[in-house]
Amino acid sequence: MQDILEELFDVIEDRKETLPEDSYTASLFTHEKGENAVLEKLGEESTELVLAAKDDDHDEIAYESADIVYHLLVLLSMKGMDIEDLEAELEARR
Numbered sequence: 001m002q003d004i005l006e007e008l009f010d011v012i013e014d015r016k017e018t019l020p021e022d023s024y025t026a027s028l029f030t031h032e033k034g035e036n037a038v039l040e041k042l043g044e045e046s047t048e049l050v051l052a053a054k055d056d057d058h059d060e061i062a063y064e065s066a067d068i069v070y071h072l073l074v075l076l077s078m079k080g081m082d083i084e085d086l087e088a089e090l091e092a093r094r
């Protein structure tokens with residue numbers, strides 16, 4: 001789990017740096033709504049996750065969870081944070 005999150009974060013950081021035209025991630029960094037585009041996505045996906053949980057739909061729960069994790073990592077990158085900030089917070093709670 002840690003590896004895939006770190007690899008995904010590296011891809012996000014690369015997209016932020018290089019801004020490829022065909023990249024969804026890059027489009028979030030250049031969006032006219034700024035960070036609100038990501039914040040809105042997180043809000044929508046949280047609601048979709050709640051609905052999936054209420055339906056006990058495991059496939060949908062996994063799908064929406066992945067959407068949330070991805071957009072959360074984009075938000076951390078947007079804020080100039082590192083995935084280690086998240087890891088450190090989780091470690092501190094053990």
Ligand SMILES: N=c1c2ncn([C@@H]3O[C@H](COP(=O)(O)OP(=O)(O)OP(=O)(O)O)[C@@H](O)[C@H]3O)c2ncn1[C@@H]1O[C@H](COP(=O)(O)O)[C@@H](O)[C@H]1O
Pocket residue numbers: 008011015022023024025026066067070
């Ligand atoms: N993990 C993701 C990821 N999760 C979600 N998304 C995109 O996020 C967008 C919104 O997701 P939604 O589920 O909300 O899709 P939607 O079409 O709006 O559907 P609804 O929610 O409206 O029903 C979609 O365009 C998805 O493709 C992602 N886009 C990219 N990644 C990762 O980022 C990498 C780089 O992607 P690019 O930046 O596109 O090169 C990829 O290889 C993936 O590993």
